[in-house]
Amino acid sequence: MKASFKKLAARTGAVAALASSMAFALPAFAFAAEKKTSGIAAILPTMDEFIPMVVAFLILLAILAKWGWPMFDKVLVKRENTIRAALEQAEENRIESERVLKEYQDRLIDAREEASTIVSEAKQQAEAQRAEITSRAQDEADRIIAKARETIKTEQQAARGELQASVADIAVAAMAKVVEEDFSDADHRRLIERSIEEVGNLNA
Amino acid sequence: MPKNRMLIKKEVSTYAQVLLDAARQAGRQYEISAQLEEMKKVVRMSPGFAEVLRDTSLPEATRSEIIGEAFKEFDPDMIKFVTVMADRGEIALLPQVAAEYDRELQEEDNVVILDVATVIPLDDELREKIKAKFGAQFGKEIALREHVDSWLLGGMNVRANGKRIDCCTATRLDKMRVALSDVTTGGER
Numbered sequence: 001m002k003a004s005f006k007k008l009a010a011r012t013g014a015v016a017a018l019a020s021s022m023a024f025a026l027p028a029f030a031f032a033a034e035k036k037t038s039g040i041a042a043i044l045p046t047m048d049e050f051i052p053m054v055v056a057f058l059i060l061l062a063i064l065a066k067w068g069w070p071m072f073d074k075v076l077v078k079r080e081n082t083i084r085a086a087l088e089q090a091e092e093n094r095i096e097s098e099r100v101l102k103e104y105q106d107r108l109i110d111a112r113e114e115a116s117t118i119v120s121e122a123k124q125q126a127e128a129q130r131a132e133i134t135s136r137a138q139d140e141a142d143r144i145i146a147k148a149r150e151t152i153k154t155e156q157q158a159a160r161g162e163l164q165a166s167v168a169d170i171a172v173a174a175m176a177k178v179v180e181e182d183f184s185d186a187d188h189r190r191l192i193e194r195s196i197e198e199v200g201n202l203n204a
Numbered sequence: 205m206p207k208n209r210m211l212i213k214k215e216v217s218t219y220a221q222v223l224l225d226a227a228r229q230a231g232r233q234y235e236i237s238a239q240l241e242e243m244k245k246v247v248r249m250s251p252g253f254a255e256v257l258r259d260t261s262l263p264e265a266t267r268s269e270i271i272g273e274a275f276k277e278f279d280p281d282m283i284k285f286v287t288v289m290a291d292r293g294e295i296a297l298l299p300q301v302a303a304e305y306d307r308e309l310q311e312e313d314n315v316v317i318l319d320v321a322t323v324i325p326l327d328d329e330l331r332e333k334i335k336a337k338f339g340a341q342f343g344k345e346i347a348l349r350e351h352v353d354s355w356l357l358g359g360m361n362v363r364a365n366g367k368r369i370d371c372c373t374a375t376r377l378d379k380m381r382v383a384l385s386d387v388t389t390g391g392e393r
Contacts (some may be wrong), residue, residue: 061288120229138261161385164386165383165385167384168380168381168383168384168385169381171381171384172378172380172381175377175380176357176373176374176377179357179358179373179377180354180357183358185324188323188324188358189324189327191359191373192322192324192326192358192359192360192378193330193331193333194359195336195359195371195372196330196333196337196360197336198371199362199369199371200342201341202318202338202342202362202369203338203342203364203367
C-alpha cells in the first residue's frame with residue numbers, strides 16, 4: 001500500500017508539474033506582451049492571460065479528475081477501510097481486554113476469597129491446635145500433679161503405717177516385758193482362770 | 205526298701221500297742237504319753253539330733269548312749285523303746301506311734317487327752333477347773349498332759365484330738381500389735 005501510494009504521488013506530481021509549467025509559461029507570454037495599464041485594469045487579467053490560465057486549469061482539473069482523484073479516493077477508501085478495520089480490531093481488542101480483565105478480576109476475587117478461606121481455615125486449625133496443645137498440656141499437668149499427690153499420699157500412708165507398726169511393736173514389747181517380769185504366779189493364775197472362763201468349745 | 209501304707213500302719217499300731225501295754229503294766233500310761241509327746245517335739249525341733257537317730261551306720265552302742273544322754277530324765281522303758289526304733293531305722297515313725305498311742309489310750313480308757321500349756325505349773329484347783337470345763341464339752345473324762353512354756357507370757361493353750369485353742373497372752377499381744385498397726389489415725393485420706 002505504501003509503494004502504490006508513492007507511485008500515485010509521483011504520477012500526480014508529474015501531472016501537476018506539467019500543468020504548472022504550462023500555466024506559468026502562458027503568463028510569460030502574457031507578460032512579454034504586457035502593456036502599461038492603470039486603475040482596476042491593473043488587477044484584472046487580460047484575456048490573453050486568462051484564457052491560457054483557464055485552459056491550464058481545465059487541463060489540470062481533467063488530469064486530476066481522470067487519474068488523481070480516483071487515486072486519492074481509492075487511497076482514502078483504503079485508508080478508511082484500514083482505519084475502520086483497525087478501529088474494529090481495537091474495539092475487539094478492547095472488548096477482549098475487558099473480558100480478560102473481567103476474567104482476571106473474577107479470578108482475583110476468587111483467589112482473594114480462596115486466600116481468605118485458606119487463611120480463615122488456617123487460623124481455625126491453628127486455634128484448634130493451640131486449644132488441643134493447651135488441653136493436652138493441662139491434662140498432662142493434671143496427671144502429673146495427681147500422680148505426685150498420689151505418691152505423696154502413698155508415702156504418707158506408708159510412713160504412717162511404719163510409725164504405727166513401730167509404735168505398736170514398742171507398746172506390745174513393753175507390755176510383754178511388764179507381763180514377763182512383773183507378773184507374779186498369782187497374776188498368772190488369774191490369767192489362766194480367766195482363760196478357762198473365756199475359752200471356746202474345743203469339741204465343736 | 206519302701207513299705208506300703210498298710211504295712212506301716214500295722215507296724216505303727218504294733219509299736220503303740222506294745223508301748224501302751226508296757227506302760228499300763230507300770231501304771232504310767234499317761235506319763236508315757238506325755239513323754240512321747242516331748243520326745244516327738246525334741247526330734248522335730250532338732251534336725252541334727254533326728255539325723256543322728258536315723259543314721260544306721262552309727263554303732264548301736266553309740267546311738268544308745270546318745271539317746272540315753274538326750275532323754276536321761278525320761279522313763280528308762282521309754283528310752284529303750286526309742287532306742288529299738290532307732291536301731292531298726294524306724295525313728296521317723298515316732299510321731300505316728302505317739303498319735304496311735306494316744307488314740308488307743310483314749311479309746312480304751314474312754315478319756316480325752318488334753319494338752320495344756322501354761323507359764324506356771326498347774327495346781328489341783330486349776331486342773332479340776334480345766335477338767336470340768338472340757339469334760340463338759342467332750343462328755344468324757346479329761347486326762348491332762350501339762351506343759352510349761354514361758355513363751356506364752358500368760359494364759360494357756362489347749363489342744364485335743366488335733367484341735368487347738370490359743371488363749372495365751374503372747375498371742376493376744378500379737379493380735380493387739382496387728383490391730384494397732386492397722387488402726388487408721390484419721391486426718392488426710
